Ligand SMILES: *[C@@H]1O[C@H](CO)[C@@H](O)[C@H](O)[C@H]1NC(C)=O
């Protein structure tokens with residue numbers, strides 16, 4: 001395209017006008033490694049400005065972000081901005097060994113990126129297994145005024161619409177996660193010494209608050225699912241609700257039970273921590289939460305008693321609103337939900353229950369109506385003013401529907417708003433197998449396991465792509481469409497929440513059978529109903545389909561348009577640490593030139 005001089009000047013002025021509204025937001029986190037109380041027990045943890053979770057970063061779409069990490073901890077770290085595309089700024093993706101060298105103790109690092117897309121994101125440690133030590137916090141990018149909201153699909157009434165828009169403007173993060181009595185380094189060591197993988201938590205947290213609940217062996221026995229008792233062959237789940245390491249389950253691996261400390265999978269000791277309370281004002285009619293999971297080993301089903309949720313955005317992108325009673329939130333996914341505050345003024349239980357077979361565990365928090373008696377409509381069924389209602393419970397302690405008529409969101413019914421379709425053909429297909437290695441905690445994605453030592457390479461992939469062995473990466477060409485077939489090669493695996501860095505993928509197909517095709521095009525000749533190319537979901541995190549009784553697969557399609565070294569991995573922390581990860585060298589033919597300030601592994605500290 002060619003501009004005349006005056007056209008250019010006009011374009012420049014328009015650009016300036018738009019720029020005037022955008023600003024540079026500076027955000028500093030100081031990371032410390034200190035003893036502190038979480039869920040009633042004191043242990044060492046990572047505090048971001050003294051908090052777990054870290055402070056929320058709120059910006060407006062179009063803003064530039066300067067995120068300064070001050071590492072006051074006695075070990076290395078790096079922070080990733082989960083879901084942020086990093087368009088043109090691959091050096092700020094925060095993956096040690098890929099986009100940067102680890103931030104040394106006492107050093108600082110300045111991440112610079114543009115909040116070009118609206119929505120809910122997360123910052124979290126991407127170094128070793130530090131996420132499990134509490135280094136995470138929410139990011140909210142408020143949509144630009146020009147972005148069309150999906151709320152007119154919910155109501156025609158102008159007052160209602162305004163209430164929905166107001167609720168969205170005040171949306172708040174609601175982070176569910178799990179917590180352990182051991183630090184992540186202790187866990188990595190216990191795994192190696194005992195041979196027994198870590199998949200148990202002691203607490204479920206809501207915005208960092210929760211308790212250790214010991215429901216008792218009898219109660220655990222009552223709740224044990226038939227699949228679990230079958231796998232255990234007569235043995236009980238532990239008093240923490242966990243699958244014990246029985247000889248039958250571990251016959252393939254070397255293991256030494258004497259190396260397992262109490263509290264790792266059994267030995268529940270109750271501890272009282274703070275309760276998370278979410279106050280809502282019914283006069284506002286609606287409240288919005290960005291519900292996201294930073295769990296390490298749990299897949300949490302989330303619900304709020306008596307309050308159906310209207311899902312209006314997922315992984316930071318609007319969807320056509322869909323109303324359900326509960327959602328399953330795999331680690332790394334984000335769901336923006338709207339609640340109608342039309343119930344009698346009272347307190348309602350917020351629930352999160354693990355649905356994986358590894359452990360029976362749940363946690364609760366409270367939704368509390370303030371401004372009682374003001375603006376509360378009397379519903380036909382409602383008893384006004386009662387203190388705590390016990391009715392209206394949607395899910396049970398196993399994360400399944402408590403009564404008939406309860407709908408748990410099926411993500412595959414979600415349709416992006418506005419709708420957007422991928423290219424109908426891919427230029428390149430990669431089949432990436434997921435399998436376990438020879439240890440109970442070792443995993444591979446593609447042809448090999450991704451060793452954690454690659455976080456420490458001398459020249460991160462951004463500066464030298466050959467630092468990463470070819471068996472641990474895939475390479476793509478810029479401006480091509482790529483299919484990633486995530487091939488769960490064996491039955492009985494947990495559903496892996498697969499997270500891809502940089503831009504989103506379209507979830508174009510999935511199945512609960514062996515993948516035996518060379519491409520999506522070929523598979524569509526045999527199993528067309530397993531695909532959706534018209535209105536597929538747009539995600540950056542999506543879990544593999546269940547593999548009960550048979551292997552499973554999913555097909556993810558994305559457009560390579562942001563050259564640089566990125567990453568893809570399972571977001572179950574111990575699967576990631578165990579090697580279920582790979583590097584994605586996007587656009588190797590258009591590799592970016594790195595700004596000189598990032599060529600220095602570490603930025604100079606100056607505040
Ligand atoms: C940065 O960390 C150093 C120690 O590593 C500490 O002395 C300093 O106060 C920290 N600065 C800020 C702004 O937190």
Ligand SMILES: *[C@@H]1O[C@H](CO)[C@@H](O)[C@H](O)[C@H]1NC(C)=O
Nearest residue numbers: 213215360361362363364397
């Ligand atoms: C689930 O949470 C409730 C409320 O905190 C608690 O009473 C119950 O024991 C928990 N059940 C399990 C299996 O953790």
Ligand SMILES: *[C@@H]1O[C@H](CO)[C@@H](O)[C@H](O)[C@H]1NC(C)=O
Nearest residue numbers: 423425426427477479480481
């Ligand atoms: C990718 O595939 C599309 C459609 O099949 C084609 O038009 C395009 O030329 C291909 N690009 C490359 C780089 O091969």
Ligand SMILES: *[C@@H]1O[C@H](CO)[C@@H](O)[C@H](O)[C@H]1NC(C)=O
Nearest residue numbers: 430431432446447471473474
């Ligand atoms: C895995 O190895 C095979 C055989 O060498 C190769 O054809 C394939 O491309 C590799 N897969 C990936 C994802 O690199």
Ligand SMILES: *[C@@H]1O[C@H](CO)[C@@H](O)[C@H](O)[C@H]1NC(C)=O
Nearest residue numbers: 478479560561562563587590
């Ligand atoms: C990479 O491809 C995108 C289009 O998908 C294009 O906009 C961009 O300019 C390309 N980058 C380079 C460095 O060629």
Ligand SMILES: *[C@@H]1O[C@H](CO)[C@@H](O)[C@H](O)[C@H]1NC(C)=O
Nearest residue numbers: 431487488489490514515551
């Ligand atoms: C995908 O997994 C299936 C088992 O489910 C296996 O038969 C097939 O060979 C795998 N595909 C590739 C390309 O490795």
Ligand SMILES: [Cu+2]
Nearest residue numbers: 496570572575
């Ligand atoms: Cu996994």
